[in-house]
Amino acid sequence: MDLIWEGLRKALELLLRLDPEVLGITLLSLKVSGLATLLSVVLGLGLAVTVALNDFPGKRLVIALMNTGMGLPPVVVGLFVTVLLWRNGPFGFLGILYTPAAIILAQSIIATPIIAGLGLAALQHLPPGLRLQILALGATRTQLVWLLLKEARLPLLAAIMAGFGGVISEVGASIMVGGNLKGSTRVLTTATVMETSRGNFDVAFALSFLLLVLAFSVNALLTHLQQRSRRP
Amino acid sequence: MSREVLLQARNLLVRRGGLQVLEVPALDLRAGEVLALMGPNGAGKTTLMLTLAGLLPPTGGELIFRQTSPRSREQQDALRRRMTMVFQDPLLLDATVAQNIATGLQLRGVRAAERQPQVEHWARRLGLGGLLDRSAHHLSGGEAQRTALARAFVLQPEVLFLDEPFSALDARSREGLIEDLGHILADTGTTTVLSTHDQSEAAQLAHRLAVMKEGRIVQLGGLREVMNHPEDPFVAAFVGMETLLKGQVVTCGEGLISVRLGKGAMDREVLAMGEAQPGQTVLVGVRPEHVALSLQTDNATSVRNAFPGAVTKVIPQGPFFKVELDCGFFLSAYVTGQSLSELGLQPGRRVVASFKATSVHLIRREGLDPQL
Structure with missing residues (x-):
């Protein structure tokens, strides 16, 4: 028990002191996972809308692949992205391995299927006649998509939260493609792993606490967006 | 009735999954008339209305609106905006009654200040005056369908399609709504196509009646004409x-x-x-x-x-x-x-x-x- 109390005390101290290194790691986590989520929202919702509004051969297969993708293990994504970005790999010329860009790429690959899969389920859950009704009211194709997304906003924001939650908390891909380089690619999860393995439980606690605060804040913001439109 | 022909369908054909679900060689909709479509489930009433409303591209044939046939995608979209449709399910959006009624105007870029008096007028007209700020989720079946009708009428459509709009309502709400709708249609002279299973609904609202079976119109004529002089046993049974x-x-x-x-x-x-x-x-x-x-x-x-x-x-x-x-x-x-x-x-x-x-x-x- 002493270990826990000591850790919490140290964590509080680090936070109150606004330790520049800890602050930097926290902001990088927020930036990397935030951008990855944003990218996944664009790609994932685009995919969800395309699949939801169109009938094409092999649609069920595509949906099955999207749903399978929701469970992609981060270490597997990490491995593939590492190989692809490796100096001799097909995208080695980009030179982004062990940079934040590589982490954003890997995390987008993790979050996109989550947002696409849950987003598609959200859109397919709308009443089947709604699309025709909105068109009958005179909507253009763009207006139709916008109104459908708006109508499904509750489950869609839940999908975005699931996507963000998936990437802010993953460690496998970040460590493999980012390398946990101090001051460059060290994020909250990779730093926690490192400090724990070194036996610095107090610092690990501080970092974990920050991770929880970060996840909570972002989700609180999204929940606010989600719930403010609910009327009594 | 020798009024202007508003909307014409020629050689309309709809195939779905290799099956022919609609075949209408010719149908003329006259300005200001209410045409009722009757027929069993699967007779093609909804398919015909969706096609006429420009919501379902036909496999073959053409639509002619005021003597012109829309060719390009833009022309077809423009034509679609001159008509609207109300379904059996009110299909309201997750918003207030007022926001729902305003939806079509908003999609057409009508400014809020211009929308409001029209929304209020049609809400009052359909007995929704006190419900404007109510969430669409907290409406009775009758109120929801009235909101859907107000949302359609506020657009002043040149053709209004009503797909079994009363089927999901209880007897009391239905009677009141049919009466109100009858007054509105008489006042506005809105050209309307109404599908129904109920011959009394058709009798109360329609000028002409078409009976459909297996994707075809088997008899079309004046309401009394079809009801009193059905051409075959199928139509006779269907019109009571x-x-x-x-x-x-x-x-x-x-x-x-x-x-x-x-x-x-x-x-x-x-x-x-x-x-x-x-x-x-x-x-x-x-x-x-x-x-x-x-x-x-x-x-x-x-x-x-x-x-x-x-x-x-x-x-x-x-x-x-x-x-x-x-x-x-x-x-x-x-x-x-x-x-x-x-x-x-x-x-x-x-x-x-x-x-x-x-x-x-x-x-x-x-x-x-x-x-x-």
Whole structure:
């Protein structure tokens, strides 16, 4: 028990002191996972809308692949992205391995299927006649998509939260493609792993606490967006 | 009615999954008319309306709106915006009543200040004045469908499509809404296509009636024309001509036809108006609202057909009661609650059923199934 109390005390101290290194790691986590989520929202919702509004051969297969993708293990994504970005790999010329860009790429690959899969389920859950009704009211194709997304906003924001939650908390891909380089690619999860393995439980606690605060804040913001439109 | 033709369909064809679900060689919709579509589920009523409304691209054929046929995607979208549709399910958006009614105007870029008076006008018109700020999730079925109708009328559509708009409502909300809709349609003169299963809905709202079967229009004409003179047994059954009896023309002269009903009917004869060939097989149709019931035969009457019989069944039907009789053949009649009690109508009661020769409709068709 002493270990826990000591850790919490140290964590509080680090936070109150606004330790520049800890602050930097926290902001990088927020930036990397935030951008990855944003990218996944664009790609994932685009995919969800395309699949939801169109009938094409092999649609069920595509949906099955999207749903399978929701469970992609981060270490597997990490491995593939590492190989692809490796100096001799097909995208080695980009030179982004062990940079934040590589982490954003890997995390987008993790979050996109989550947002696409849950987003598609959200859109397919709308009443089947709604699309025709909105068109009958005179909507253009763009207006139709916008109104459908708006109508499904509750489950869609839940999908975005699931996507963000998936990437802010993953460690496998970040460590493999980012390398946990101090001051460059060290994020909250990779730093926690490192400090724990070194036996610095107090610092690990501080970092974990920050991770929880970060996840909570972002989700609180999204929940606010989600719930403010609910009327009594 | 010789009004301008607003919307025309030519050689309309819709195939789905290799099956032909709609084939309408020609249909003209006249400005200001209310056309009712009747037919069983799967007859193609919804498909026809979706196609006419520009919401379902047909496999073949064309739509002509005010003499022009939209060709490009832009023209088709522009035409779609001049019409609108209300479905059986109100399909309201997750927003307030006012926001729902305003949706179509908003999609057309009408500014909020201009939208508001129109939204309020149509909300009042449909009895939603006090509900403007209510969430669409907290409406009764009737209020939700009224919101859907206000959302359509606020667009002042040139053609309004109503796909079984009352089917999901309870009897009381339905009656009130049909009455209000009737007034609005009469006031605005909105050209309307209405699909329904209910002949009384069609009778209250429509000028013309089309009966559909298996993707085709089997009969189209004035409301009374189709209801009183169905061309075949299918249409007759669908528009509520419940008594349909096989018979053979015995004599014909001076515009009066005598038809002998089949052996099951103990060779009784029915008189009808018109011309026919003696020996011809016909179907004798009588609408239940044209059959009068009394306790004895009145000798001095202009009614040509009177048959004694016994009541077999009394079925309440809204404001009326349907009385089924065995007069040696099946006959059904509508009576009011007052008549029901005054005549003491109940199963087993002996009565005389009578109807005028002018109320008898004969279906004469080549190849009429003699076993029918």
